[in-house]
Amino acid sequence: MNTNAVVIQAQDLQTHFALRSGVFSALTGQKPVAVRALDGVDLTIRRREVVGLIGESGCGKSTLGMSLVRMYQPTGGKIRFFGDDITDVQGAELKSYRHQAQLIFQDPYSSLNPRLTIGEIVEEPLRIHRIGTAADRARKVAHALDLVRVPASEYLHRYPNALSGGQRQRIAIARALVLEPKFIVADEPVSMLDVSIQASVLEILDELSKELGLAVLYISHDIATVGYICDHVAVMYLGQIVEEGPAEDILTAPRHPYTQRLMAAIPSVSGERSRERVELSGDVPSPLNVPPGCRFSSRCPYATDLCRTEPPALANDIGTQRVRCHLYSAEGMAPANEPEMV
Ligand SMILES: Nc1ncnc2c1ncn2[C@@H]1O[C@H](COP(=O)(O)OP(=O)(O)O)[C@@H](O)[C@H]1O
Numbered sequence: 281m282n283t284n285a286v287v288i289q290a291q292d293l294q295t296h297f298a299l300r301s302g303v304f305s306a307l308t309g310q311k312p313v314a315v316r317a318l319d320g321v322d323l324t325i326r327r328r329e330v331v332g333l334i335g336e337s338g339c340g341k342s343t344l345g346m347s348l349v350r351m352y353q354p355t356g357g358k359i360r361f362f363g364d365d366i367t368d369v370q371g372a373e374l375k376s377y378r379h380q381a382q383l384i385f386q387d388p389y390s391s392l393n394p395r396l397t398i399g400e401i402v403e404e405p406l407r408i409h410r411i412g413t414a415a416d417r418a419r420k421v422a423h424a425l426d427l428v429r430v431p432a433s434e435y436l437h438r439y440p441n442a443l444s445g446g447q448r449q450r451i452a453i454a455r456a457l458v459l460e461p462k463f464i465v466a467d468e469p470v471s472m473l474d475v476s477i478q479a480s481v482l483e484i485l486d487e488l489s490k491e492l493g494l495a496v497l498y499i500s501h502d503i504a505t506v507g508y509i510c511d512h513v514a515v516m517y518l519g520q521i522v523e524e525g526p527a528e529d530i531l532t533a534p535r536h537p538y539t540q541r542l543m544a545a546i547p548s549v550s551g552e553r554s555r556e557r558v559e560l561s562g563d564v565p566s567p568l569n570v571p572p573g574c575r576f577s578s579r580c581p582y583a584t585d586l587c588r589t590e591p592p593a594l595a596n597d598i599g600t601q602r603v604r605c606h607l608y609s610a611e612g613m614a615p616a617n618e619p620e621m622v
Pocket residue numbers: 297315316317335336337338339340341342343344567
C-alpha cells in the first residue's frame with residue numbers, strides 16, 4: 281500500500297443543523313433557520329499523518345469530526361475514503377465505513393461502561409460487528425491493550441473505576457483500535473486529563489499513527505498540545521478553515537490574523553501551558569447569521585471595506601501554507617506584509 285495514500289478527504293463539506301423545520305415554517309410562516317456549523321471545509325489526511333484541528337469553542341470542530349465519521353449526515357459537499365465517495369452511503373456500506381473510521385471522545389469517565397470489565401469493554405465493538413470466534417476476539421483484545429501499553433494480564437478483569445483518567449483514555453483508544461480502523465477522530469482526548477499525563481497519551485496516538493499507518497484527526501482547543509503530535513494543522517473559524525499547513529510553520533509563523541491572536545492568547549507554546557479555554561475579545565458572529573465578506577472581519581484589527589464585503593478564498597500563501605485572508609491574496613491590500621499584532 282502507498283505509504284502516503286490519502287485516507288480521508290473532505291471536499292467543500294457542509295453540515296447545517298435545522299433549527300426550525302419545514303413543517304414549523306409552513307405552519308407559522310417563519311423562514312426555516314439553519315446553523316451553518318460547517319460551511320465549505322476542504323481537508324485531506326494521509327496515512328501516518330496526525331492533523332490537528334484548532335479553534336475556539338463553537339467554531340465547528342466536533343461537527344467536522346462527527347461528519348467525517350458519518351455520525352452526522354453532511355448537508356453538502358463530499359467525503360472520500362481512499363478515494364471512494366462515502367458521503368451518502370447507508371446500510372451495510374455505512375456499517376463497513378464506521379468499522380474503519382473510529383471516534384475517541386473527550387470524557388474517559390463517562391465513555392466506559394462501569395459495569396463491564398476492561399476486557400469486555402475492548403471486546404464489545406468486535407461483538408457488535410460479529411467479528412471472529414471467542415479465541416480470535418481474545419487475541420485481538422490482548423493485542424489492542426498491548427498497543428496502548430496496558431498489560432492485559434493485570435487489567436483484563438478489572439473495572440474502569442480502578443483506573444486513572446490516563447489509563448481510561450488508553451482503554452478508550454484500545455477500544456477504537458480493536459476494529460483495526462484506518463482513520464481515527466480524537467475529539468479533545470486529553471483535555472479532561474491532568475496536564476502531567478497528557479503528553480504520554482498523545483505520544484501513544486502519534487506512535488500508533490506511524491506504526492499502524494493510521495490517519496488521525498486530533499481536535500483540540502489547546503494549541504500547545506497540537507505541537508506535541510501534529511504533522512499538519514488546520515485552524516477553524518465559524519465553520520471554515522482559515523489557515524492550514526505544516527504544524528511547525530503554523531505554530532511558529534502563523535499568517536492569518538485569527539491564528540496570530542489564538543497564539544498570542546497562549547502564554548507560551550513550548551513552556552508553561554494554560555489549560556483554560558482560549559478567550560479572545562470581540563463578538564463571535566453566530567453561525568445562524570454568518571456575516572458577508574470575511575467571517576473574522578468583526579474582530580480583525582486589519583479589516584477594510586473589501587474584507588467586509590468580499591469573502592476571501594483559502595489560497596496558497598507561502599509553500600504549503602494556505603491562508604483565507606485578503607492580506608495575502610493578489611486582489612487584497614498591498615503590500616502583503618505580515619501584520620503586527622495589536
Ligand atoms: N446537534 C446540533 N444541533 C444544532 N446545533 C448544533 C449541533 N451541534 C453543534 N451545533 C452548533 O454548531 C456550532 C459548532 O459546534 P461544534 O461543532 O460543537 O463546535 P466545537 O466543537 O468547535 O466547539 C455551534 O454553534 C453549535 O451550537
